[in-house]
Amino acid sequence: MTDTATDIKSKQASPNKGETVISIKGVKKSFGSKEVLKNINLDVKKGENVVVLGRSGTGKSVTIQCIVGLLKQDDGSLKVFGDEVAEMSDKELKQLRIKIGFLFQSGALYDSMTVRENLEFPLTRVLKITDQAEIDKRVEEALDGVGLLEAIDKLPSDLSGGMRKRAGLARTIIVNPEIILYDEPTTGLDPITSREISDLILNIQKKNKTSSIIITHDMECARITSDRLVVMNDGEYIAEGSFDELHKSKDKIVASFFKDIS
């Protein structure tokens, strides 16, 4: 392996030298006898987009599920905004989750509700906003931001895959989270829609100054959205750097992600 995480880190071109919002040190997680995360180390700075590349089943989704407390790591330290997630009470975890947006691979829209009701849900249940005019304004703004205003009263079953992802993204950003975790945001979409979603992710970062972890296999999405990339293999991060740096990597696994890119 020519480009180790430390080697690349020392020469990476990441412009972010600000406050660390997510700090992962030596995190391990097993399911039964299967060790999914072996030794994960990652810092995400404020306003930074970190793309995580890796084959299916290497533990990428498990990592972000640990960040929001859906799963608890077996060992190591995982801090968000300086607080250890595993040691948080239910109330603290709820407060933290308000600051973190999570876009699921499927969009995970509540299928018994219209798009409008989906977006109203976090406003009324989480932010406890009661003013209907304020709710309507925020819902319409969020949907307009993802170009989905015309689908406001549609049910998720009436939406295409790309529309569902955009509606999910609108529901994620409507509470103005400081961190957004994207779980394969462009998987299953055509290249044009994938590009639109990638542009949206970038716009959200610029407009809202969010920090993000983006899990993807889509190299075009990685190129557009990333400030920094990390490559994961077999429960460990094996390489880290900017898109251009990793593109030049001689490591077989890293190079395999870039083989179709000229």
Add this chain to the structure above:
Amino acid sequence: MAEEIVIPAWKRWLEDIGDQVGFFIKFFKNIFVGGFEWSEFIRQCYEIGYRSMMLVGITSFIMGVVLILQLRPTLVAFGAASMLPKTLSVSFVRELGPVIIAIICAGKIASSIGAELGSMKVTEQLDAMEVSGANPLQYLVVTRILATTVMVPLLSVVGDAIGLFGGFLALNIRDSISFNLYFIKVIASLDFADFLPALVKTIFFGFAIGFVGCYKGFHSNKGTESVGIAANTAVVTASLWIFVIDAIAVQITSLLFYK
């Protein structure tokens, strides 16, 4: 290649019991935490109660008719045809009505709750609700369990009335009895001790149906197959609980009212 750890069946069973107790405690805690989801509760009452009315009504009506047709030859042979309204009303209101209506509700409601929550789990909707900072237990579980606890007794009362009306029509196929006389005979034969324990046990039936449906759906695995399994096991487990609760209720009623 890592070896798969096989957990013994007894250990899995004990873990499941522990999970159910934990779920039961969480349900009660969440009734009183934060704001109650009134709109979702009313929507569930409509879905669970109103939408089950037709099925419960038809089944109860047929039950009333069939019981009269089955009872009549035996009672006529003993010269006790006049006892038909009393026999039907006591057997229907005390035992058959509540249990059969609860079993029908287990089939319709527990399976639908199990499948709905199971599919929400598979499509990550439960996770999405949780990571958004909302409380899926409060929104999905508390409302559904309370709705079944309220609506199953109401369905049972309506089912009893329709079943007894079916009995009246069946009685008039071979005999002739006015509605007034039939009604008076039915009311006269029913006692407080027939009606109240039956109503109280349907509250427990309703709770069991909602609880089992929600538990099975909430704890299903993340695969499409598990949605079917959640729905199926919800019906089987809820039906079993209805018979267990009925057996306990009969013992308690016997001790309290029929010494």
